[in-house]
Amino acid sequence: MSPAAIIAPSILSADFADLGNECSTKIKQGADWLHIDVMDGHFVPNITLGAPIVTSIRDHVERPSVKHGKGTFDCHMMVAEPKRWVKNFQEAGCDLFCFHYEAAINSTAAETPDGDSDLNTNPKEMIRYIHELGMLAGIAIKPETKVDVLWDILGSKNEKEVPDMVLVMTVKPGFGGQSFMPEPLTKVEELRKRYPDLNIEVDGGLGPGTIDQAAVAGANVIVAGSAVFGKPDPAAVITLLRDAVEKQRGKL
Numbered sequence: 191m192s193p194a195a196i197i198a199p200s201i202l203s204a205d206f207a208d209l210g211n212e213c214s215t216k217i218k219q220g221a222d223w224l225h226i227d228v229m230d231g232h233f234v235p236n237i238t239l240g241a242p243i244v245t246s247i248r249d250h251v252e253r254p255s256v257k258h259g260k261g262t263f264d265c266h267m268m269v270a271e272p273k274r275w276v277k278n279f280q281e282a283g284c285d286l287f288c289f290h291y292e293a294a295i296n297s298t299a300a301e302t303p304d305g306d307s308d309l310n311t312n313p314k315e316m317i318r319y320i321h322e323l324g325m326l327a328g329i330a331i332k333p334e335t336k337v338d339v340l341w342d343i344l345g346s347k348n349e350k351e352v353p354d355m356v357l358v359m360t361v362k363p364g365f366g367g368q369s370f371m372p373e374p375l376t377k378v379e380e381l382r383k384r385y386p387d388l389n390i391e392v393d394g395g396l397g398p399g400t401i402d403q404a405a406v407a408g409a410n411v412i413v414a415g416s417a418v419f420g421k422p423d424p425a426a427v428i429t430l431l432r433d434a435v436e437k438q439r440g441k442l
């Protein structure tokens with residue numbers, strides 16, 4: 191059986207003027223994690239938020255008591271130089287640092303806030319660095335990136351280099367509220383076939399109309415922004431998303 195359903199509302203669609211309350215309310219309404227979209231205007235053509243905001247909302251959401259537990263801050267780092275921000279986000283209260291494969295391999299100037307100018311941004315090194323700082327590590331791929339790039343990383347003999355989660359984007363990263371792209375689900379299917387226990391997250395355009403396809407493919411971590419925030423009954427949407435994943439779990 192694949193891992194349990196994890197529902198992670200994306201705060202990109204929250205009321206930013208009332209963020210602390212928005213976040214704590216979503217947890218009360220049944221969310222497991224909060225998905226925090228960090229965009230730097232370089233890796234994607236949009237800017238959202240940085241570590242100070244994560245520090246502020248951490249005061250409103252209790253830290254998870256167990257690994258992957260309720261209240262996990264799932265930081266989706268759509269930034270050009272992910273290594274620069276690992277320590278910064280760890281100090282802010284991030285629990286899961288999910289960087290983009292495409293950013294890691296193309297990163298050039300990776301000086302960290304500590305002045306560490308080691309430019310090595312090999313994905314496995316990144317994962318080890320994130321783990322050494324006590325966070326869970328995720329690796330994300332854009333819709334056009336082939337899943338094959340992940341086999342070497344997922345097959346690493348060093349457990350510190352193995353990610354805790356893979357994020358398969360189902361929209362082009364950069365904006366909330368886009369239409370779901372079904373094509374990347376073939377990557378989810380292949381990941382699930384090879385790795386029955388892996389946390390596989392899908393992100394972009396997920397909601398009541400698209401969840402079944404993602405659940406059948408084998409995704410268990412579901413990000414939903416515009417389908418949850420600002421809706422009349424967010425708790426009902428969260429339950430619907432969870433039920434769709436749970437229904438498929440036994441079959442996978």
Ligand SMILES: O=C(CO)[C@H](O)[C@H](O)COP(=O)(O)O
Binds near residue numbers: 200364368
């Ligand atoms: O990473 C993202 C965009 O780059 C967001 O997490 C994602 O788009 C969620 O928003 P929605 O559910 O409205 O599509």
Ligand SMILES: [Fe+2]
Binds near residue numbers: 226227413
């Ligand atoms: Fe995201």
